[in-house]
Amino acid sequence: MYEQLSTRHHGVPSVPEDEEEPTEYTSLLPKATNLDATRSESQGGSDDDDDDSLQDYSSRQKWLSEFWWLLKASVPVILAYTLQNSLQTISVLVVGRSSPEDLATAAFSLMFAMITAWMIALGGTTALDTLASSTFTASTNKHDLGILLQRGFFVLTLFYIPVAVLWACSESVFLGLGQDPRLSRDSARFLTCLIPGGLGYIYFELMKKYLQAQGIMRPGTYVLMITSPFNAVLNYLFCYTFKMGLLGAPFATGISYWLSFGMLVLYARFVAGSECWGGWSRESLQNLGTFARLAILxxxxxxxxxxxxxxxxxxxxxxxxxxxxxxxxxxxxxxxxxxxxxxxxxxxxxxxxxxxxxxxxxxxxxxxxxxxxxxxxxxxxxxxxxxxxxxxxxxxxxxxxxxxxxxxxxxxxxxxxxxxxxxxxxxxxxxxxxxxxxxxxxxxxxxxxxxxxxxxxxxxxxxxxxxxxxxxxxxxxxxxxxxxxxxxxxxxxxxxxxxxxxxxxxxxxxxxxxxx
Known part of the structure; x- marks a missing residue:
């Protein structure tokens, strides 16, 4: 199964650095030895020429295989981030139907969310890009990856607390930046309602990185293909049917983020990825400095x-x-x-x-x-x-x-x-x-x-x-x-x-x- 792709299996001795362990994923092209087997002596040329040709072919094979692997792995990730961006875009479009003022407030608020909390989600979780991917192939204990995920939950939750406080007190900040009083007041209310949802966004990113470290790239796309249209329906219901107006959008979007996280957890539990979990462990509270430093950077x-x-x-x-x-x-x-x-x-x-x-x-x-x-x-x-x-x-x-x-x-x-x-x-x-x-x-x-x-x-x-x-x-x-x-x-x-x-x-x- 494509999602269960990994470059090494736990506990297997490492492969020499000039070659890759042959799997159905790293060997997407015919082996160089197949070329050698079909080569006839009647073609002429020295053994050295044959060896050089085989080396050139092997090198091309590895480059093309790598190029193809990266392309296949990138496509579901690109689709996932496109759908993820659509959640907030839908909120702006739905709210914008009511008035230009609400449109401006939603767009301004989500822009501020993007350069604060979303940076923790998209930037802070890159610590898992560094630590989890190498740990997955290096450690003989596959549960070490689950410990890193727990560490990510702990550290990034701490990072989010000052952002949540900033959002709750953002009216005075916006006024200090010279923004319109009404925009400042309404944006602060919008962001306050979005505080719970912001944490769901961060946790969703962490779960994606946990699975991606194992080579499981597609679940984020699958989940967002479900939650994206659900988010549109929820935004409309909250804003208009339940008459919550502008504040219906952050509640609806926040629920969609948490639903996305929950569905990704279920995917990991019942489809692929649970073998690296291993349960909650106090070890996750160790070595926090390394994780926090990489997350900040x-x-x-x-x-x-x-x-x-x-x-x-x-x-x-x-x-x-x-x-x-x-x-x-x-x-x-x-x-x-x-x-x-x-x-x-x-x-x-x-x-x-x-x-x-x-x-x-x-x-x-x-x-x-x-x-x-x-x-x-x-x-x-x-x-x-x-x-x-x-x-x-x-x-x-x-x-x-x-x-x-x-x-x-x-x-x-x-x-x-x-x-x-x-x-x-x-x-x-x-x-x-x-x-x-x-x-x-x-x-x-x-x-x-x-x-x-x-x-x-x-x-x-x-x-x-x-x-x-x-x-x-x-x-x-x-x-x-x-x-x-x-x-x-x-x-x-x-x-x-x-x-x-x-x-x-x-x-x-x-x-x-x-x-x-």
Whole structure:
């Protein structure tokens, strides 16, 4: 079964790093030995030429197998994140039927949720990308993965508490930022009602990462295919049938998040993934510092890019109504398109971590570079689609001719950075699999905040308008993509294997024969 894919079995001695254990998943192409068996002496050539041909064929086989594995693993992850984003998009659309004020409140509130609590979910859970994937293949005790999941519940719940307090007191924060009093009051009420649901969102992400570390990629998609339409019905019932108005949306969305988490737990319990649980253990309260440090760095790594885009959105609001409308169209589209590199990055981090845990340094290097090429191919496809539809793209969202025209002018810059955004996603995933979130965070901070973002804002208010903001983002993404790929390509993968084992708990290292 595809979902039960893993690169190694627990307790099986590790495979030499220049080859992979043959399974139906890692051996997707004919074996090189089959080629050798059909080769005839009558073809001529020396034995050395034959050996070189076989080595070249074997190398191509491994690269194509890796490329295909990553593609198959990425697709369900991309679909899952697209459906996950649809939950809040549906809330905005349903609430927006009542009044423009409610539409603005819902959109503003969910944007604030995205740059606070959702960062804990999407960034903090990358600690599991690093720790769980390598532990799954390295440890002889499969229950160690369940201990890491419990540790994630504990640490990220602690991280969420100050965010929940911030949401409950957010009216004064919004007023301090100069927002409209009514918007500030209603957004604070919206976020207060969303507090329980925010924790469900985080737990759902943790369960997904727990399963992905085992190579089980599809359940998140299955669950969201059920809860996404249910969320739409629930939003309508709460907002209109039960006459809860604006506040019906956060309650409905929160219930949908918890339902998604609960269904994923049931999937793990009755379908695949339960063998790594092992029950609650006090060991989950040990080594919290390592998990917390990786989680914080993951939040910064993911957040630095998202926060930069939010700054661009705020700057666009100062350019006027039409630029703001065009910016809304582009940002909405970019949120959907960003699920592609982000999904590739999630699959890559799990794959790289698995291979590091199995002491397969060359396999991890090959996976990281194959992911970079895959992301650029997908980015090229998106680029072509955006360029081909740029004249009519904005009509999907708005029929105003000025918005359509301005969007068409800016869209080529957005299309241009899709390849770089793909590199950013895949190489960022490799860095998370290696436990080097701090490197990705530093690259993002320098590229966005010390250069490209100030340049984009300066251009925007010195004649370039909205195009200037996106020129800055384009420069930032190419800087990030190029730097991260260079860092990944030049990594010492044998040292990364050693580091993967050093990050494990002491008892896990003893079990793998590493010692303390």
């Amino acid at each position: 993951g939040v910064v790594h993911v957040g630095t890019e998202w926060w930069a885009f939010e700054i661009v959105a705020l700057a666009a609001g100062r350019l006027g109504t039409i630029p703001l409308a065009a910016q809304s169209v582009i940002m909405t589209a970019d949120q959907v398109l960003n699920t592609i590199p982000f999904g590739v990055g999630v699959a890559t981090s799990a794959r790289v971590g698995n291979l590091l845990g199995s002491r397969n340094a060359s396999g991890a290097a090959r996976a990281a570079n194959a992911a970079a090429w895959l992301s650029m191919v997908l980015g090229g496809v998106v680029l072509a689609v955006l360029i081909g539809t740029r004249q009519d793209f904005a009509k999907i969202f708005n029929s105003d001719e000025r918005v359509v025209r301005l969007t068409a002018e800016v869209l080529p810059y957005v299309a241009l950075f899709q390849i770089a955004d793909g590199l950013n996603g895949s190489c960022g995933g490799s860095l998370r699999g290696m436990g080097r979130q701090h490197v990705g965070a530093m690259v993002n901070l320098v590229s966005y905040y010390c250069g490209a973002l100030p340049l984009g804002i300066w251009l925007a208010f010195h004649g370039w308008g909205l195009k200037g903001l996106w020129v800055g983002q384009c420069i930032a993404l190419y800087l990030v993509g190029a730097l991260e790929w260079a860092i990944v390509a030049l990594s010492n993968w044998n040292k990364e294997v050693d580091k993967a084992f050093l990050r494990m708990d002491a008892h896990e290292r003893m079990e793998t024969g590493i010692g303390e």
